[in-house]
Amino acid sequence: MDIVIMVGQLILGLTILVGLHELGHMLAAKWFGMRVEKYAIGFPPKVFSKKIGETEYMLGLIPLGGFVKISGMVDESLDTESLQQEPQPWEFRAKPAWQRLIVMMGGIIVNVITGIVIYIALTYNYGESYLPASEARYGVVPNEIGQQIGFQTGDRIVAVNGKELEKFDDVYSMDMLLGRNSYYTVERDGKRVDIQVPANLMDRLADNKERMLFVQPRVPFRVGSVVPNSAAEEAGLQAGDYINTINGESVKYFHELQETLKKFAGKPVTIMVERNDKPVELKGEVNEDGTLGFHQEPLLQYATRDYSIGEAIPVGTGQAFGVITANLKGFGKIFRGEVSASKSLSGPIGIAQIFGDTFNWFKFWSIVGMLSMVLAFMNFLPIPALDGGHVVFLTYEIISGRKPSDNFLENAQKVGMVILLGLMAFAIFNDVFKIIF
Template structure:
């Protein structure tokens, strides 16, 4: 069922984004009097189509892209039959270069607008709920990777790159993970210590399957028992929502990471929990699962801060978040080119996107957030100056506008073929990489 949910979210999200992207090309082309022969969401074979005026609108069976076919344009279809005839007034090739440039940028512009709109609406709807750095009163839990760079459990991270932090999540921001020569400043035993962050930290935080590896750091959390999983040992033994776990096999427990550590060596074993229920001490006995769990969700006792945004504030915050996706993509590619992040870990195709971003539970807020992220990423990728992408077409048109010389149809055809080979190779690598990470 989870696979169907992941696939459904991916297909819906991509269909929305590709449909709007291609609509940007279509509207710009029609605005300048160009004939649009086809508008398709998905690639052939054709599933359904309907013709309205001069344009055939349809849906393809492969839901991983789409296309608009404009008369007189050498595109991914590599249809060059028109090159032997005289240009017609309604053809792409007969229009001024500036109009053709706008048509090629139409999809990117629409994706940017859609991405900004989604981030703005989500910011206005949900505001910003976060764990304030000042409310992480007990410091951090440092896991193995964090320990390897010099962090210790109990440290309080107070600065990132010399700047005081207000949101605990700033310690895992793109500025840190994708930046260079970053530092943490921590309070430890009454002193402040600077910790250098290695430039390949992002690579170490990604496991071989392209998802998050082991935890890095977490806040030290006092906790109580939250929702119970039906039929699990905790419920059967009589544990209640709101109980405080005070010990495991007579080992005192105060924080959640202590409980997790205590349970690691207690898989499929009988244990005794000390409980505080409304001020009354109790003892419960149960047998853990083979995974060493008992079946409850923790309820953190750390206070979260929520700030609501006016529409004007949401407009500013949402726009900033949208363009941060582009900046992070640029930083990420820089890390890959410098060898600080493995391409096989960082690059994902449709399977990786479905697994690591959408997930197996349909949550509308997450769906729209991921769709907004993908919209900005799609705009960035299409803007790259690679033949066959919008950015490649735009680069050639920019040359034409500046030089006043139009490249030959033979050159355009050759560039398109090279671009298609590059894109197909990249797509094949991404899909193979997804399959390898999923099954090996």
């Protein structure tokens, strides 16, 4: 069932995005009087089709893309038979270059609009929940990667790139992780220390199961709810208890409790708790997996902010274009050799894993909004067979007044298809490789 939910979200997300992208091309083409022969979501074999007017609307079995077939256009179908005849008024090639350019930009424009609308809607409907930097006053706990960077347990992050930290999530911002010469400023033993962000940090994080959580706030806690028939219940733990020590070892923060329980896994322990401002001694036994069986109640206060529609528009728009900026910075790091392409690029399997095996509307639309902006960015790349390749040729035609020959466009399309198929094969193989190894 988990895999079904994961794959279902992937198919639904791609269907929405590809359908809207191709719709942008089709509507622009029809607006300028071009004949649209086919509008397809998914690739053959055909699952369903219906012809309305001059256009066949098709749903394909392979949900990894889609296409619009416009008369008189050299596209991925490589159907050039009609190009041997004189151009007809309804054909793509018979229209002015500026109209053809708008048609090729139609999908990209719709994807950008879709991404912006999704981010605005999420911002308006859900607002923002965040941990104020002031609540992270107990410092941080670095994992292995955080320690390699230079963080120490208890460091309190006060600034990022010289700017005072207001929201703890800004520690993980793409500006920090993908920027050049980024650095954190921490308070340590009463002094301020700068910690440089390595250029290859994203590469290291790609190998880490905890991904970007290379540092996390230290969390003071108390017992929230006790699992029935658990070791915690047998020991006498109650909701509201503050656990002070396990076998004499201080466990003021939750990460200290986890580390200590793992140390005494399967062994009897003495638990000192504070209950109603009084010390209480309890006896119990830690489970073999290093747990007791209760839910923690973190003692950090998260803040929430609601946005009016007027406030949500610039905030959501900024978040949408932030995806484009992050992609540009990411490609820059790949080209400079600071980040491995194999660790940074994902295919359909990797995207499905991002959706996850549980369904949540906020997460689903957040991912769809992000993918919409990524799709717009990728399609704008100047690769033949992508919209960006067509845009390059049409821009050349508009500026020079000379149209590339149909033979040149056909050969360029073939080269582009080879590149795209190679990239797709690499992405799928890379996804499988990551799972196996």
